[in-house]
Amino acid sequence: MATASVAFKSREDHRKQLELEEARKAGLAPAEVDEDGKEINPHIPQYMSSAPWYLNAERPSLKHQRKWKSDPNYTKSWYDRGAKTFQAEKYRKGACENCGAMTHDKKSCVDRPRKIGAKWTGKHIAPDEKIETFELDYDGKRDRWNGYDAASYAHVIQRYEARDEARSKYLKEQQLKKLEEKNNNQNEDGVSDDEDNDEDSLKIDEAKVDESNQMDFAKVEKRVRTTGGGSTGTVRNLRIREDTAKYLLNLDVNSAHYDPKTRSMREDPLPDMDPNEKFYAGDNQNRVSGQALEFKQLNIHAWEAFDKGQDVHMQAAPSQAELLYKNFKVNKEKLKSQTKDKIMEKYGNAATEEMLPRELLLGQSEKEVEYDRAGRIIKGQETSLPKSKYEEDVYVNNHTSVWGSWWRDHQWGYKCCQQTVRNSYCTGAAGIEAAEAAADLMKANIARKEAAEDAPEPAESKNLATWGSEVPDDLVLDQKKLADSLKKEDERKREERDERKRKYNVKWNDEVTAEDMEAYRMKRVHHDDPMKDFLH
Numbered sequence: 001m002a003t004a005s006v007a008f009k010s011r012e013d014h015r016k017q018l019e020l021e022e023a024r025k026a027g028l029a030p031a032e033v034d035e036d037g038k039e040i041n042p043h044i045p046q047y048m049s050s051a052p053w054y055l056n057a058e059r060p061s062l063k064h065q066r067k068w069k070s071d072p073n074y075t076k077s078w079y080d081r082g083a084k085t086f087q088a089e090k091y092r093k094g095a096c097e098n099c100g101a102m103t104h105d106k107k108s109c110v111d112r113p114r115k116i117g118a119k120w121t122g123k124h125i126a127p128d129e130k131i132e133t134f135e136l137d138y139d140g141k142r143d144r145w146n147g148y149d150a151a152s153y154a155h156v157i158q159r160y161e162a163r164d165e166a167r168s169k170y171l172k173e174q175q176l177k178k179l180e181e182k183n184n185n186q187n188e189d190g191v192s193d194d195e196d197n198d199e200d201s202l203k204i205d206e207a208k209v210d211e212s213n214q215m216d217f218a219k220v221e222k223r224v225r226t227t228g229g230g231s232t233g234t235v236r237n238l239r240i241r242e243d244t245a246k247y248l249l250n251l252d253v254n255s256a257h258y259d260p261k262t263r264s265m266r267e268d269p270l271p272d273m274d275p276n277e278k279f280y281a282g283d284n285q286n287r288v289s290g291q292a293l294e295f296k297q298l299n300i301h302a303w304e305a306f307d308k309g310q311d312v313h314m315q316a317a318p319s320q321a322e323l324l325y326k327n328f329k330v331n332k333e334k335l336k337s338q339t340k341d342k343i344m345e346k347y348g349n350a351a352t353e354e355m356l357p358r359e360l361l362l363g364q365s366e367k368e369v370e371y372d373r374a375g376r377i378i379k380g381q382e383t384s385l386p387k388s389k390y391e392e393d394v395y396v397n398n399h400t401s402v403w404g405s406w407w408r409d410h411q412w413g414y415k416c417c418q419q420t421v422r423n424s425y426c427t428g429a430a431g432i433e434a435a436e437a438a439a440d441l442m443k444a445n446i447a448r449k450e451a452a453e454d455a456p457e458p459a460e461s462k463n464l465a466t467w468g469s470e471v472p473d474d475l476v477l478d479q480k481k482l483a484d485s486l487k488k489e490d491e492r493k494r495e496e497r498d499e500r501k502r503k504y505n506v507k508w509n510d511e512v513t514a515e516d517m518e519a520y521r522m523k524r525v526h527h528d529d530p531m532k533d534f535l536h
Contacts, residue, residue, distance in 0.1 A: 075134050078147030087127035091119055099126035246280060256282060301325045398426040477515055485519035493523065 088100065097106040100118035111126060118125055140146060247258040249269040256267035268282040275281070286292055302314040302321045314321045369380035393402065403422055405415040413420040417431045427434070 075136070076140065076146075077134065079132055079134075080130055083130035084127035085130050088125045091122050091125065095119075096126070100124075101126045101128050103129045103131055249280065298322060298325050301328060397423060400426070475514060477518055481513070481515040482518060485513070485515040486522065488516070489519045489523045 088095075088102075091100050092102060095102045095118075096104055096109050097117045097119040098109045098114055099111045101109075106117075114121075134140075136146075246265045246269065250256065256265050256269040258265045264283050266283045268285070269280070270278065287296075298321065299314055302312050302325070305312050305321075305324065310324075312321050312324055367380060370378045372378055395402065399414050399416050401415040403414060404412045406413040406418055408418070408420070411420040414424075414426065417426045417428055418435060419427070419431065
């Protein structure tokens with residue numbers, strides 16, 4: 001082992017140092033210690049911890065590179081999980097608004113968000129958490145198992161023990177069943193066969209066979225990646241010796257290509273051979289048959305579903321993608337069967353023995369209909385208008401036509417009753433006649449009004465009262481009664497001006513005669529009369 005070279009003042013010092021080291025190895029000399037009293041290993045170079053002899057030790061040296069903190073106050077303890085310190089009975093200022101603990105705020109609260117927080121209810125205050133701080137060294141900060149509780153692994157052991165126990169119990173039950181069957185079977189040949197089967201099952205009832213050993217087939221030990229030696233690996237021989245190599249099936253140089261590196265032959269080496277007699281049809285045959293084809297269809301379905309907006313990914317969530325594909329196939333088959341049933345219900349099934357209806361048997365004609373390549377009718381039959389996605393020919397409120405089938409005066413309406421009010425009840429032909437009669441009457445009234453406005457009004461001579469009131473032509477007044485009515489009107493007006501002249505017992509007569517009305521008209525003050533101020 002090479003040691004670090006140390007400079008000495010002379011050869012004599014070097015010789016003495018070597019003798020001292022040999023004596024220490026033999027145990028004849030005390031071990032060398034450093035300034036702290038620790039033994040110095042002679043095989044570890046000391047030039048990093050002590051300055052050379054030619055340097056002044058009083059000046060700054062490399063001593064700062066030593067581990068000066070020999071015994072730090074580091075701890076190996078860990079946080080007390082789930083520990084609580086104090087539980088308040090009412091909400092405290094500055095505590096969490098959700099649970100009421102003082103050791104965190106509402107944003108960092110891990111409790112269930114309450115509908116009404118503890119700040120407002122003051123009930124169910126959560127206890128404060130125990131907050132600890134540790135001073136860990138370099139290794140303690142990076143120890144991934146620090147604080148691990150080994151007792152938490154007990155449930156894993158219990159689960160495996162329960163599985164082994166259930167397995168052994170199941171095997172014993174199977175053995176008991178086979179023994180009962182053997183006792184019940186009275187046939188000697190059958191008894192001998194069952195004994196052999198039971199012996200085989202008893203051999204492996206409790207044995208735990210390594211699956212890797214079962215899959216080894218025939219092991220062949222070979223040296224790998226070496227010419228004369230090197231690492232040894234295991235190469236499994238997966239081909240039976242009696243099988244013909246795929247590159248020997250067709251020796252034609254122009255036949256299917258064989259890749260010796262990957263040992264693959266994708267194309268069929270014997271394409272003209274009878275498929276029933278082939279045992280190898282190329283590696284591509286495996287890609288389009290069996291589970292490989294199903295896996296390919298599953299990938300294609302996942303891609304198409306992702307393109308259509310569904311959150312599915314074959315690599316990220318394969319179980320979800322497979323379940324979605326299964327549901328898709330079930331729905332597809334259901335839709336197929338529904339479509340088939342609808343077609344058979346509409347057109348019938350020719351494979352059944354039921355007789356066709358007479359309408360279909362005699363529903364033949366010699367009318368020629370010509371179609372184009374796209375299936376459109378060119379001639380021979382009237383083209384049918386394609387229906388839209390909206391509802392068509394839906395009649396409501398006793399109408400026989402749809403809304404918008406009639407147009408008049410910039411208004412849509414129903415053709416059956418010519419109404420322009422949507423969702424109105426249909427009145428039929430009677431409604432059309434009534435509407436026409438109303439329109440004719442309105443036109444006649446408008447024409448008569450226009451004619452009356454154009455023609456001058458004839459002057460009529462009217463028998464007017466004292467101030468512009470109209471009096472019927474056949475009105476005959478009694479002058480004596482009219483004089484009495486005028487006196488009564490004057491007395492009434494005097495009473496209205498002076499309430500003191502009103503008598504205590506007033507007799508009221510609600511019978512009004514024509515003379516009273518004439519007296520009222522004659523004595524009435526007209527506000528438009530320019531001489532009204534000179535009447536009194």
